[in-house]
Amino acid sequence: MTNHPFPIKQANTLNIRFDDENNAYSNNYSDIYFQPSIGLDEKTHVFLGGNNLPKKWLEEENFTIVETGFGTGLNFLLTLQKWNKTSTSDQHLHFISCELHPLNKQQLHMALSQFPQLSQYSQLLINNYPTNPLYGFHRLHFKTLNTTLTLIIGDATQGLKQLNAKIDAWYLDGFAPSKNPDLWSENLFKVIANLSHQGTTVATYTVARKIRNNLEAAGFAIKKIKGFGQKREMLTATMTQEYKLIEKQPWAQTFKAKKAKIYTIIGAGIAGLTLAQKLCDAGKQVTLIDRQKQPCLETSGNPQAMIMPSFTLNDSVEARFYLSAFLYAIRHYSPKNYHDSGVYELAFNDKQKQWQDKLLENFYLPKSLVKKFQQGLLYPTAGWLDTQGHAKSVFEQLQQSPNFIYRQAEINAIEHQSNLWQLKQDNAVIYTTDCLVLANGIALKKLLPNYELPITPKHGQISYFKSNSTDKSISDCPHIQLNKGYITPNWNGEQTMGATFDHIAEENWFKTPLVNDDHWRRNTELWKNTPYEQALAKITPDKSRAGIRVTTPDHLPICGAVIDQQQFKAGYHDIKHGKTWKQYPQPQHNKNLYILTGLGSRGFTSAPILAESLCNQILGTTQVLTNEMQKAINPNRFLFKNLKKSR
């Protein structure tokens, strides 16, 4: 097993118990959770009052709070209630909370039922709360309340080291320091300082000397104030300085867009469309440009796209990324368009069987995510997206927004002049913008001819057939069936089979992909030596559709800021000698330019979290991805690795 802070497994849930008066206790920490009779008033006094809330957030467009110890979520709900009553529609609250032993949904329901005065909010939380909390970041959007909740399931110190955010207020609520010293360590306070800015405040029940010392050592000015009710004291603190952790190798730096008013995206596939949706949701002015008359008509235009996690046999950043992406995607897509049919991954040979057994053995995943099933594995919550239904409804919503413009145009060149990006068609400037995102698949290479990026296009095609033209084992299966290829379930009498994966000669990289005549034979080859082989051989397919996957050498997408590569090469030229003492320079951001490509074979699973991540980066809001994942998808990683290994 791994000692990663977020191993791929379900977290150990909290051992909570209620006494006859409904007071809640933690068996793990032999401490009290809450007493319904005084719980809410005390929490409001300590955490909201101690941080001078709501007064402190009244002036802020975005306000970010972190709590150590989510527990039953009461602090979150009280904050949400106050936020709803005091904030305006152009403000946004981000509440981040760490929890090592999350309650399960049932325990949460039991605990929160003691507080009917919060039921309007607790119902929302319970409905959105992860059924089987896995370690890692879980982001929940409460759009009607202009609030985002990021639950960090894992140890607070380790978890917060993975967070990219600027925090305005801290709620330190982690049982008594004597009973749970890990949640009050010096190390945790260093991390807290690093995520704070001048003026950030802290509130906590405890006035223990060790905690006061740790806060002061981290740069906070502390103040004891009157505690709740009979309690004499509690603690507040304010950050007095700008604290900045110096990264020796800041190659994976993220960049907020500077002074941008218009955010323009070239490419309206699933990546560009989802980013437009995220930026518009954040109240920004967005222009989406595509050569097609509406979004998702090229590679993103297959009718049924499979959505599922993608595991590697060992715990890896790739597996963690795709798991987070999957969990985020199935929340993001509307149930109207996302069909959680389950994906049945068949194992027809010993090698595949062994792989599946090892997967279950290595990861202790909840059965709601993956379990043994017939001749293989079932991923019960995985499924498929009606891509055209989804694209149509997002596009209609966007078009209703006064902040959104769609333009049909093929951009042949881009140029930066007088702080603006000029978008050109046949040498004429047809549009200018101050922030530009290229989300146009492989064609991005044509717009950035001198930018080194190891992406390669792969040709792929799916075939359609009528359900009534085949065997019941194929037509009646409610799940997506996955072997080397996949067969989607019957949808309005039709099914699709995919998908081939073929090399494209360089001279054809930018040409429209053509359907090969032998598409059916090539797709059915993926089912050779399986019980389906015979049945598939009898089908006459209706039609086929071809697209281009943009692949990367490490199977991870590319998402982030474009930097000045020449400056970077000069600054990092000696990194191969591994000078650990040396401070390497920060890369230079190339004028509010960002890219989002390389989504490979899993674009519909990864696009929602990538769009959220890029939107967070561009706007400088709390990152949805862990620092480790952000590094792993950073466009700069290839250049850095090459410089590191070149000898």
Ligand SMILES: Cc1cc2nc3c(=O)[nH]c(=O)nc-3n(C[C@H](O)[C@H](O)[C@H](O)COP(=O)(O)OP(=O)(O)OC[C@H]3O[C@@H](n4cnc5c(N)ncnc54)[C@H](O)[C@@H]3O)c2cc1C
């Ligand atoms: C056969 C096949 C089956 C697949 N099956 C699945 C699946 O089941 N599940 C899954 O998750 N993924 C699947 N994929 C992968 C998935 O389709 C891609 O990962 C995803 O569509 C990539 O989206 P994108 O927005 O990055 O790119 P695209 O969809 O390629 O969008 C790029 C957009 O940019 C526009 N554009 C390009 N150049 C310009 C320009 N110069 N000016 C203006 N506009 C421009 C194009 O018109 C296009 O709309 C499959 C892929 C193939 C080929």
Ligand SMILES: C[S@@+](CC[C@H](N)C(=O)[O-])C[C@H]1O[C@@H](n2cnc3c(N)ncnc32)[C@H](O)[C@@H]1O
């Ligand atoms: C006092 S309770 C929090 C109460 C909670 N804020 C509420 O409103 O219900 C403390 C919580 O800290 C969690 N915890 C303990 N050690 C932790 C750690 N190292 N990292 C993160 N959470 C931890 C416990 O599981 C417990 O849920």
